[in-house]
Amino acid sequence: MTAPDPELERWRLILGAPAEAHTGAPSSKAADRDAALDWLYGRDAELERRHIRRGGLARKRGDGTEESEGNGGAEASGRDRRAGSEPSVLTTVDWLDDIHRLFPRETIERLERDAVESYGIHEVVTDPDVLSRVKPNATLLRAVLRTKHLMNPQVLVLARRIVEAVVRELLERLTPEIRSSFSGTRARRPSRFRQARNFDFHATIRANLAHYDPATRRIAIENPRFVSRTRRHIEQWQLILLVDQSASMTASVIHSAVTAACLWSLPGLRTHLITFDTAVVDLTQDVTDPVELLMKTQLGGGTDIAKAVAYGATLVDNPRRTILAVVTDFYEGGDEHRLVRTVRGLVEQGTQVLGLAALDEEANPDYDHDLAQRLADTGAHVGAMTPGRLAAFVAERMGR
Structure with a gap:
């Protein structure tokens, strides 16, 4: 018996049973794969409608009768595997x-x-x-x-x-x-401590231009330059993370919890983590245990960003040493005008306000652009970030 062509089998899996007239019957393993795929994707309502239409037309062309598409499709949909008791027999565990x-x-x-x-x-x-x-x-x-x-x-x-x-x-x-990101920021002061990560490229080029060789088009480096790095524990900063618990923000909730745990013990940085829907819950005491923190979150429900930001504003000790980051899709169920006023007040007093439409590894946001733009117009920074980029943002502000 000739083995099935792998390419034809692949097309059979893609197109389903109606394609067998052209691809041939699948092998035993391919049939098992097809059954597993059909157990899941056979639930698709649109797929069902397509099969019914295709089956009805095939019946009409085949015998000339005028059966409705629904009747013909029920018999000729090409989904024989799903007949009988199979869907109830195959459990999720089996699948x-x-x-x-x-x-x-x-x-x-x-x-x-x-x-x-x-x-x-x-x-x-x-x-x-x-x-x-x-x-x-x-x-x-x-x-x-x-x-x-x-x-x-x-x-x-x-x-x-x-x-x-x-x-x-x-x-x-x-x-x-x-x-x-918190290994120290570069300062403008020269340093005699030579370390690769502190190498000052531009200053080195300027200091060694006299050693340029036109023939080789190279500069001989005789006097490399380096910069010093500041230490972050000199001045205390606050990072206040306000995280929207709406269902669409699940990935950002996860990464916010993990990011807060990573930042918690860094010298010079005091981290707060607050989750919100229509209520505000301060979970700062659980930051060191992101597993426990996530098990306490309650995803879904409404969203009151204004209330959360107002609560975050009460935590600010030194406005010019504070970053308030709101992780949300900006679909406000509360008072938009109050939210804009609060953000404007925070910015005017010197707080760095950061609006994150996504905080995860993909950083692909889906958010209310109009409200995000209104907040940006008050001086807030608005965007989408990976956790690493958020850490770099915080580090850059702390190093100023």
């Missing part, structure tokens, strides 16, 4: 076992993400049998935070394993990047 057997890691992560985020299959994070099988990743962490209110104590223990694993991985990756 997870299948995809981990059949697909590479990148595909598995995409399938798990779509299961939770596109099709609301919350068993992935609320069923203890499923939780014991899944590999922790950022998608599952976001799902845990959104659905933990549905979990009983036993499931919460298993869900916490996902939170701990992903937070630990984020801390290991982000801590060096964030802390490197």
Whole structure:
């Protein structure tokens, strides 16, 4: 028996059962993959409508009858696998076992993400049998935070394993990047302490122009120049992080918690972390334990940015040594005029106000541009940042 063509099999998986007339039947493994994909993506309502239309037209062309598209499609949709009792037999646990057997890691992560985020299959994070099988990743962490209110104590223990694993991985990756921003800022004063990271390129070129060789077009460096670095613990600064808990900001909530933990013990910087929806909750005491902090967050609900910023303003000790960062999509459910007035007052007294439409590794924001522009017009800095870039922003301001 001739083995199926891999390219045709790939197209068969993409196009579904109606393509078999041209691609041929898939191999056993490809059929298993197709079944796993259909278990998830067969739920798509638009796909169902397309199959019904395609099936109805095929029936009409085949025998000349005038059956409605719905009747024809029900019989000729090409989704034979889903007939009978199969959807009820194949559980989420079975499906997870299948995809981990059949697909590479990148595909598995995409399938798990779509299961939770596109099709609301919350068993992935609320069923203890499923939780014991899944590999922790950022998608599952976001799902845990959104659905933990549905979990009983036993499931919460298993869900916490996902939170701990992903937070630990984020801390290991982000801590060096964030802390490197605080190794000291360059000062303008020359230094006799020679260290590569303190090398002053422009001053060195100016000091050695007399040694330029036109033939080789090179400068012989006889007198390298270096600069000194300031020490950050000389003056105390405050960083006040206000984090929107609305569902669309889940990734930013996670990275805000981890970033605050990374910044917490840095000399010269006092970090506050406040979450908000229509209420404001000060979680500063939990900053050193981002896992516990995330388990306390309550995602969803309304948004009152004005109330959160007003609370943050009460924490300011020295305006000219304070950075107030609001992580939000700027869709205000409270008083916009109050928000703009409060931000303007903070800027006028010397506080650095930073509005972040996203704080995560992608930094792809979706936000209310009009309100963001109004805040920028008052003197606030508005944008989207990765955690490392936020740390660099804080370091730059502290080094002035």
